[in-house]
Amino acid sequence: MQRFMPLIIFGLLVVLLAVGLTMDPRLVPSPLIGKPAPAFELPLLNGEGVFNSEELKGKITLLNVWASWCYACRQEHEVVKQLARSGMNIVGFNYKDKKQDAQQWLAQLGNPYQVVVADEDGRAAIDWGVYGAPETFLIDKDGIIRHKVIGPVSDQKNFDDLMAVVKEISGDNL
Amino acid sequence: MIPEIGLFALIIAFGIAIVQGVVPLVGAARNDATMISLARPAAWAQLLFVSIAYAALTHAFVVHDFSVLYVSRHSNLVQPLMYRISGVWGSHEGSMLLWALILSIWTTAVAIYSRGLPAALMARVLAVMGLISVGFYAFMLWTSNPFERIFPAPADGNALNPLLQDPGLAFHPPMLYMGYVGFSVAFAFAVAALLGGKLDATWARWSRPWTTVAWSFLTFGIALGSWWAYNELGWGGWWFWDPVENASFMPWLVGTALIHSLASTEKRGVFKSWTVLLAILAFSMSLLGTFIVRSGVLVSVHAFATDPSRGVFILIFLCIVIGSSLALYAWRSGSVVSTGRFTWFSRETALLLNNVILLTATTAVFVGTMYPLVVDALGIGKISVGRPYFDTMFALVSMPLILLLGIGPAMRWKSDNSQRIIKSLAIIFAASLSVGIMLPFVIDGVFNIATGLGLAGALWIAITTLQSLYHRIKTSSRLPLSFLGMILAHLGMAMFVAGVTMVMTYHQEKDVRLEPGATYELSGYEFKFIGVKNVDGPNYTAQEGHLEVRDQGEKIADLYPQKRAYSGMGSPMPMTEASVDTNMVRDLYAAMGEQLGDTAWSLRLYYKPMISWIWLGCLFMTVGGVLAVSDRRYRQKRS
Numbered sequence: 059m060q061r062f063m064p065l066i067i068f069g070l071l072v073v074l075l076a077v078g079l080t081m082d083p084r085l086v087p088s089p090l091i092g093k094p095a096p097a098f099e100l101p102l103l104n105g106e107g108v109f110n111s112e113e114l115k116g117k118i119t120l121l122n123v124w125a126s127w128c129y130a131c132r133q134e135h136e137v138v139k140q141l142a143r144s145g146m147n148i149v150g151f152n153y154k155d156k157k158q159d160a161q162q163w164l165a166q167l168g169n170p171y172q173v174v175v176a177d178e179d180g181r182a183a184i185d186w187g188v189y190g191a192p193e194t195f196l197i198d199k200d201g202i203i204r205h206k207v208i209g210p211v212s213d214q215k216n217f218d219d220l221m222a223v224v225k226e227i228s229g230d231n232l
Numbered sequence: 233m234i235p236e237i238g239l240f241a242l243i244i245a246f247g248i249a250i251v252q253g254v255v256p257l258v259g260a261a262r263n264d265a266t267m268i269s270l271a272r273p274a275a276w277a278q279l280l281f282v283s284i285a286y287a288a289l290t291h292a293f294v295v296h297d298f299s300v301l302y303v304s305r306h307s308n309l310v311q312p313l314m315y316r317i318s319g320v321w322g323s324h325e326g327s328m329l330l331w332a333l334i335l336s337i338w339t340t341a342v343a344i345y346s347r348g349l350p351a352a353l354m355a356r357v358l359a360v361m362g363l364i365s366v367g368f369y370a371f372m373l374w375t376s377n378p379f380e381r382i383f384p385a386p387a388d389g390n391a392l393n394p395l396l397q398d399p400g401l402a403f404h405p406p407m408l409y410m411g412y413v414g415f416s417v418a419f420a421f422a423v424a425a426l427l428g429g430k431l432d433a434t435w436a437r438w439s440r441p442w443t444t445v446a447w448s449f450l451t452f453g454i455a456l457g458s459w460w461a462y463n464e465l466g467w468g469g470w471w472f473w474d475p476v477e478n479a480s481f482m483p484w485l486v487g488t489a490l491i492h493s494l495a496s497t498e499k500r501g502v503f504k505s506w507t508v509l510l511a512i513l514a515f516s517m518s519l520l521g522t523f524i525v526r527s528g529v530l531v532s533v534h535a536f537a538t539d540p541s542r543g544v545f546i547l548i549f550l551c552i553v554i555g556s557s558l559a560l561y562a563w564r565s566g567s568v569v570s571t572g573r574f575t576w577f578s579r580e581t582a583l584l585l586n587n588v589i590l591l592t593a594t595t596a597v598f599v600g601t602m603y604p605l606v607v608d609a610l611g612i613g614k615i616s617v618g619r620p621y622f623d624t625m626f627a628l629v630s631m632p633l634i635l636l637l638g639i640g641p642a643m644r645w646k647s648d649n650s651q652r653i654i655k656s657l658a659i660i661f662a663a664s665l666s667v668g669i670m671l672p673f674v675i676d677g678v679f680n681i682a683t684g685l686g687l688a689g690a691l692w693i694a695i696t697t698l699q700s701l702y703h704r705i706k707t708s709s710r711l712p713l714s715f716l717g718m719i720l721a722h723l724g725m726a727m728f729v730a731g732v733t734m735v736m737t738y739h740q741e742k743d744v745r746l747e748p749g750a751t752y753e754l755s756g757y758e759f760k761f762i763g764v765k766n767v768d769g770p771n772y773t774a775q776e777g778h779l780e781v782r783d784q785g786e787k788i789a790d791l792y793p794q795k796r797a798y799s800g801m802g803s804p805m806p807m808t809e810a811s812v813d814t815n816m817v818r819d820l821y822a823a824m825g826e827q828l829g830d831t832a833w834s835l836r837l838y839y840k841p842m843i844s845w846i847w848l849g850c851l852f853m854t855v856g857g858v859l860a861v862s863d864r865r866y867r868q869k870r871s
Contacts, residue, residue: 064512064558069555072555165743166836
């Protein structure tokens with residue numbers, strides 16, 4: 059029986075990998091696109107106070123989901139900063155993170171966000187259908203989700219797709 | 233026209249690989265000499281055609297043939313020649329072509345150097361390698377054709393990912409693949425031995441040098457990758473426990489277990505079926521690594537190109553290769569009898585323990601890498617276990633490994649006297665432990681047990697290793713290269729442990745805001761920010777900072793960190809290029825942050841004590857491996 063163990067373990071692994079493949083989040087379009095942004099009220103990462111999702115309205119906004127434990131977030135961060143510099147309104151959504159780690163991360167890599175909300179237990183993220191970090195939502199002036207990027211926005215295709223939608227909805231003013 | 237020749241050559245190579253994989257195998261089963269003799273010329277022919285295909289793709293890159301989709305995606309007119317040549321393996325399709333080329337090179341090398349092998353065994357080995365090639369060619373032809381054309385051809389292409397435009401990374405993948413693919417030789421030998429039903433010590437002797445060479449390449453490749461990440465990512469880290477790094481680390485761990493277990497099997501005839509299983513496992517880990525990188529099941533910094541249909545293909549391929557070899561193992565290994573006898577206190581036991589520890593480490597990495605996937609598959613969400621888990625696991629696993637590393641080589645085969653070992657090692661143990669524990673106090677006046685243990689471990693390995701060298705010189709007139717190789721590799725391990733311990737405890741990093749002319753002191757070094765100017769590279773523009781570093785008033789280094797913007801990139805992704813002043817004692821490291829205001833910049837400054845020992849240690853291990861295979865006894869047997 060012992061001789062069959064490696065084969066059995068490998069069999070289980072294959073099942074796992076197969077399931078993993080079908081779970082590829084890039085294939086799942088967000089059902090939220092075209093719907094109003096789910097409401098939340100979350101504490102701010104830096105300082106006291108809360109942020110209400112109502113405040114997302116009135117301006118085209120990117121909601122960037124990130125965490126200090128996420129490597130791809132580091133990778134995309136330069137691009138997020140560039141976007142902020144170009145005048146884009148960006149809200150940081152700190153996902154399942156420790157407050158101290160997140161603050162240190164921003165201190166080290168720079169903070170491009172207008173405001174950063176902390177979703178420590180990931181409850182609010184469930185409503186948004188967040189699979190993991192990084193993810194980025196594009197919300198229009200009426201608070202409707204128009205596009206979702208899964209994975210780093212620094213990825214060429216992700217960036218182009220996002221920019222195309224931004225151009226489409228921004229009209230004359232960002 | 234030339235890309236079509238490349239594609240055609242690839243198709244021919246695919247056909248030849250099928251012949252090479254099937255005919256000699258049937259021949260060996262039927263004892264048909266003609267069919268058996270086909271293996272070697274088939275290996276040569278396959279190498280010829282896959283080389284043509286590879287040359288064709290390189291040509292397309294060099295002459296800027298943007299009508300080839302892959303070329304247009306990964307190179308542009310301003311890209312320097314070096315990165316056009318390395319651009320061939322800069323992404324998925326070309327990487328796979330490089331895989332196939334390297335596999336074919338290994339196959340041909342086996343065909344050349346193993347002439348002394350029994351014809352049937354040789355035929356089986358080459359056939360197994362041929363079958364693996366078939367899988368890779370099919371993968372390319374069906375899911376990732378590197379020669380695909382686009383019409384109309386764009387006037388210019390997209391630049392190669394700027395992360396990959398660095399000499400360290402240009403040579404990292406070929407080295408890594410030499411290692412990955414090199415384990416296919418041990419795998420092929422193991423499967424051939426299982427097929428032939430002759431699992432004696434001979435197969436271990438034949439596959440041992442091949443495995444050691446592959447292991448050396450892999451060690452070097454991983455070290456290069458780590459060095460690249462350190463210089464290029466600008467985070468000052470040398471290892472991130474990223475899924476893709478783990479994908480290369482797991483075959484390394486199993487490979488390390490394998491080279492030690494092969495030694496026991498060859499010299500003493502023990503652990504025969506265990507070694508076979510390890511040989512299968514080492515290559516399985518390489519394939520699994522490819523799957524992880526190429527399928528995108530685990531999202532990572534490194535997974536540049538991912539595509540689920542490729543994932544499905546590799547998964548099926550994985551099932552066939554690993555599944556069938558494990559089934560073969562289950563079927564055949566029952567008949568294997570280990571001949572050597574040994575007592576519990578012997579070098580055999582030490583090597584077995586080494587294997588147990590290394591496989592425990594592999595399991596730990598495996599679980600840490602796969603756990604997020606399990607959680608995802610169960611629908612709980614995507615998570616990443618990250619650093620703390622791996623750091624803790626490795627601290628736990630490395631302690632017994634380090635202890636064993638000092639004792640094992642001193643032990644005799646078969647049976648040793650525990651009194652003798654204790655007598656010869658007790659003083660070294662006490663000395664390295666007390667010196668190690670004291671060292672942190674000497675360095676900065678603070679006792680730190682974890683650091684002390686790490687340094688004690690490094691001393692323990694170094695001194696016991698040098699002692700066994702001394703004994704060998706004293707008692708024996710000749711000093712075989714294979715023994716020297718082992719000494720060197722173990723010393724490398726000591727350097728590695730010392731470097732890691734020092735960096736983890738004493739590194740300093742600071743993010744500072746500096747105006748030109750301002751200074752900042754870090755670990756006794758004074759960093760003076762001179763200013764920033766614009767610099768143009770061949771295909772990028774950069775803002776280059778200038779810092780002067782002074783040690784007690786005396787200028788010791790100029791650092792020029794850069795922030796580069798590459799042309800031809802659609803997304804404005806600036807790259808940091810760190811500037812490092814290295815010596816054996818410490819690295820001084822600077823990376824550009826953000827421009828703050830008109831002239832001020834945020835800068836990242838690091839002090840990294842003894843970090844070069846980490847890579848130097850790896851280099852020692854690599855050279856140790858190369859020395860070991862240069863030993864005369866392998867050359868004699870090959871003739």
